[in-house]
Amino acid sequence: LADLxxxxxxxxxxxDSGSQDELQSIIKEICTAxxxxxxxxxxxxxxxxxxxxxxxKNINDDESLTNKKKKLQKxxxxxxxxxxxxxxxxxxxxxxxHSSTTKRKNGKKxxxxxxxHVIMFVGLQGAGKTTSCTKLAVYYKKRGYKIGLVCADxxxxxxxxxxxxxxxxxxIPYYGSYLETDPVKIAYxxxxxxxxxxxxxxxxxxxGKHKQEQAxxxxxxxxxxMIQPNQTIMVLDGSxxxxxxxxxKAFKESANFGSIILTKMDGHVKGGGAISAVAATNxxxxxxxTGEHVGDxxxxxxxxFISKLLGIGxxxxxxxxxxxxxxxxxxxxxxxxxxxKEGKFTLRDFQTQMNNFMKMGPLTNIASMIPGMSNxxxxxxxxxxxxxxxxxxxxxxxxxxxxxxxxxxxxxxQPERIVRVARGSGCSVxxxxxxxxxxxxxxxxxxxxxxMAGAGGLPGGPG
Ligand code: GDP
Ligand code: MG
Numbered sequence: 001l002a003d004l005x006x007x008x009x010x011x012x013x014x015x016d017s018g019s020q021d022e023l024q025s026i027i028k029e030i031c032t033a034x035x036x037x038x039x040x041x042x043x044x045x046x047x048x049x050x051x052x053x054x055x056x057k058n059i060n061d062d063e064s065l066t067n068k069k070k071k072l073q074k075x076x077x078x079x080x081x082x083x084x085x086x087x088x089x090x091x092x093x094x095x096x097x098h099s100s101t102t103k104r105k106n107g108k109k110x111x112x113x114x115x116x117h118v119i120m121f122v123g124l125q126g127a128g129k130t131t132s133c134t135k136l137a138v139y140y141k142k143r144g145y146k147i148g149l150v151c152a153d154x155x156x157x158x159x160x161x162x163x164x165x166x167x168x169x170x171x172i173p174y175y176g177s178y179l180e181t182d183p184v185k186i187a188y189x190x191x192x193x194x195x196x197x198x199x200x201x202x203x204x205x206x207x208g209k210h211k212q213e214q215a216x217x218x219x220x221x222x223x224x225x226m227i228q229p230n231q232t233i234m235v236l237d238g239s240x241x242x243x244x245x246x247x248x249k250a251f252k253e254s255a256n257f258g259s260i261i262l263t264k265m266d267g268h269v270k271g272g273g274a275i276s277a278v279a280a281t282n283x284x285x286x287x288x289x290t291g292e293h294v295g296d297x298x299x300x301x302x303x304x305f306i307s308k309l310l311g312i313g314x315x316x317x318x319x320x321x322x323x324x325x326x327x328x329x330x331x332x333x334x335x336x337x338x339x340x341k342e343g344k345f346t347l348r349d350f351q352t353q354m355n356n357f358m359k360m361g362p363l364t365n366i367a368s369m370i371p372g373m374s375n376x377x378x379x380x381x382x383x384x385x386x387x388x389x390x391x392x393x394x395x396x397x398x399x400x401x402x403x404x405x406x407x408x409x410x411x412x413x414q415p416e417r418i419v420r421v422a423r424g425s426g427c428s429v430x431x432x433x434x435x436x437x438x439x440x441x442x443x444x445x446x447x448x449x450x451x452m453a454g455a456g457g458l459p460g461g462p463g
């Protein structure tokens with residue numbers, strides 16, 4: 001979606017006179033960009049009408065250029081958000097009470113009614129089901145859930161081996177069989193076994209192919225009837241363009257899935273087809289797959305997704321991401337979160353974050369949440385980025401406490417400090433300036449996010 005993003009950003013940035021004609025041609029360019037990314041034509045038409053209506057209602061001719069720009073951006077942002085937002089909430093799995101399986105009430109023993117959260121995966125072969133199963137399992141495992149994987153794909157040779165390898169690599173319990181050919185039976189046995197063992201979540205991977213399409217749908221229905229999933233997730237290949245919509249509709253009829261995982265959103269996918277599929281089936285995207293590795297899974301939030309697309313940056317996701325890292329005991333970390341919420345972001349906060357980033361795995365994911373950072377990332381690979389980030393850490397390690405706790409302007413006032421830090425860290429003056437620039441951007445964002453949250457502006461801001 002990088003192309004779409006850059007076209008949208010260019011269009012939105014090109015407000016020059018703010019005249020009616022100009023605004024109309026910007027809207028036209030936005031719509032063309034969406035269409036060329038495979039977003040359904042009806043959706044684009046609706047979006048265009050909505051934007052036009054809001055513009056004529058909200059923008060006066062005699063308004064300042066800056067105001068016009070801001071309003072246009074906000075209107076486009078809101079409309080894009082509602083395009084990818086189904087307004088449906090996916091179910092949240094609960095953790096079971098592992099310490100006691102029975103409770104006492106009035107002296108009588110009652111068996112706990114708690115039951116595992118069963119998730120069934122559906123989708124065509126090659127969509128990324130098996131890969132996404134493991135990604136999701138690892139995601140929940142990291143958050144303290146007891147989770148197991150069941151392979152109910154008996155159609156594809158090697159399906160069980162693939163799931164088993166993935167599961168072993170990530171130390172996730174798994175269930176499957178080389179001999180049994182009835183997927184319904186395996187699914188049932190696997191789910192029963194994990195339920196007995198009080199697993200919080202059980203993920204069932206299914207086949208995505210049959211000799212006959214109808215046979216595939218029948219099989220899904222049978223498995224569904226047998227295991228009664230709490231949640232059915234359709235895995236949809238984000239790179240298949242317009243075809244995604246038909247595919248999603250067909251699956252929706254047989255397996256009434258309640259959530260979608262969009263895969264292969266890395267690389268140069270257009271993604272619009274998949275977005276249309278979401279709108280057509282009114283189903284929330286819960287995660288997007290952004291690579292072949294087990295960590296390449298991102299929570300999908302309409303507002304974050306669109307913020308990133310438009311290059312606004314995404315402080316809220318950053319906060320949540322960092323909050324999810326079990327760093328609660330880390331004082332520096334707590335302080336940073338407080339600061340961001342207050343609209344502050346010091347160099348020390350930046351240092352804390354950078355140190356945490358190094359612990360956090362795939363940097364690309366995190367970097368995309370920071371404005372300006374995604375540009376650095378897109379130009380170079382993971383390895384080079386990680387050495388860049390290490391340099392940034394060395395630079396901040398060479399700062400004094402006073403400097404770290406400042407908002408960074410101390411360096412503007414006394415530029416000789418920059419030279420000292422460069423020397424101390426073994427980095428160049430330019431690199432030090434880059435760090436300062438980056439921190440200033442974050443700090444501005446923190447302020448903006450706070451102001452907007454307060455003014456009921458952009459949704460998704462902390463407040
Ligand atoms: P299944 O047939 O639906 O189970 O699909 P698989 O999980 O076997 O995945 C098919 C191929 O897609 C494999 O080569 C995966 O590595 C690849 N794949 C899955 N998800 C992603 C993703 O998010 N990004 C990329 N680049 N590749 C993916
Ligand atoms: Mg598979």
